[in-house]
Amino acid sequence: MEPDTFSGQKVVEADRFTREGRFTGWSPTLLLGVNVYGKTLGIFGMGRIGTAVAKRAKGFGMSVIYHNRNPNPDGEVETGARYVEFEALLRESDFLVVTAPLNEGTRGRFGAPEFSTMKADAVIVNVGRGQIIRERELARALRSGRIGGAGLDVFEREPEIEGALLELPNAVLLPHIGSASRETRQIMAEMSIESIEAALRSAIPDNLVNPAVLEGRPSGDR
Numbered sequence: 031m032e033p034d035t036f037s038g039q040k041v042v043e044a045d046r047f048t049r050e051g052r053f054t055g056w057s058p059t060l061l062l063g064v065n066v067y068g069k070t071l072g073i074f075g076m077g078r079i080g081t082a083v084a085k086r087a088k089g090f091g092m093s094v095i096y097h098n099r100n101p102n103p104d105g106e107v108e109t110g111a112r113y114v115e116f117e118a119l120l121r122e123s124d125f126l127v128v129t130a131p132l133n134e135g136t137r138g139r140f141g142a143p144e145f146s147t148m149k150a151d152a153v154i155v156n157v158g159r160g161q162i163i164r165e166r167e168l169a170r171a172l173r174s175g176r177i178g179g180a181g182l183d184v185f186e187r188e189p190e191i192e193g194a195l196l197e198l199p200n201a202v203l204l205p206h207i208g209s210a211s212r213e214t215r216q217i218m219a220e221m222s223i224e225s226i227e228a229a230l231r232s233a234i235p236d237n238l239v240n241p242a243v244l245e246g247r248p249s250g251d252r
Contacts, residue, residue: 081108088110138164
């Protein structure tokens with residue numbers, strides 16, 4: 031298979047189409063998707079998850095750009111990704127993946143102004159935190175054709191979902207299952223146990239997300 035045959039196919043739509051008994055034979059224009067080979071993948075949040083996404087994108091021959099609070103030179107060496115300013119990320123990305131954590135700098139970062147800057151056929155995918163995208167404004171952009179599509183695994187008011195998104199064929203909506211494999215969930219459980227054990231020993235757990243709780247502790251406990 032030549033690299034340029036790798037494509038983003040309409041798997042969800044095609045599954046529903048087939049189950050509904052509408053498949054009557056092959057057609058050269060049936061449920062056409064778009065190639066991902068040679069396209070530009072933009073990553074918003076180049077931490078561990080963003081870097082892992084960039085690694086996989088290399089296998090599809092994609093150009094990778096990213097925006098982060100600070101450049102990630104180690105990630106660039108590892109993946110070949112290129113740091114760009116936020117506006118360039120919006121303008122240049124064919125597919126834009128959100129992997130950033132939620133903080134005051136990322137909350138509501140994607141709304142109507144950002145969607146109006148993106149390519150008309152761009153696809154935005156959120157596997158970071160739901161509140162980074164303003165869903166009502168996303169729904170308007172999708173309905174009007176301002177952007178091409180969206181894939182969401184997290185939601186702004188989870189588990190509530192913006193009603194307008196549920197009606198849109200160019201939005202793929204998943205119930206927060208990004209980590210839903212047996213192997214990954216097993217590792218997550220083991221990490222939780224190890225963190226509890228560390229806390230009981232008065233040690234600092236790995237992957238601590240609220241270091242402020244350690245303020246005032248004697249330095250010997252760290």
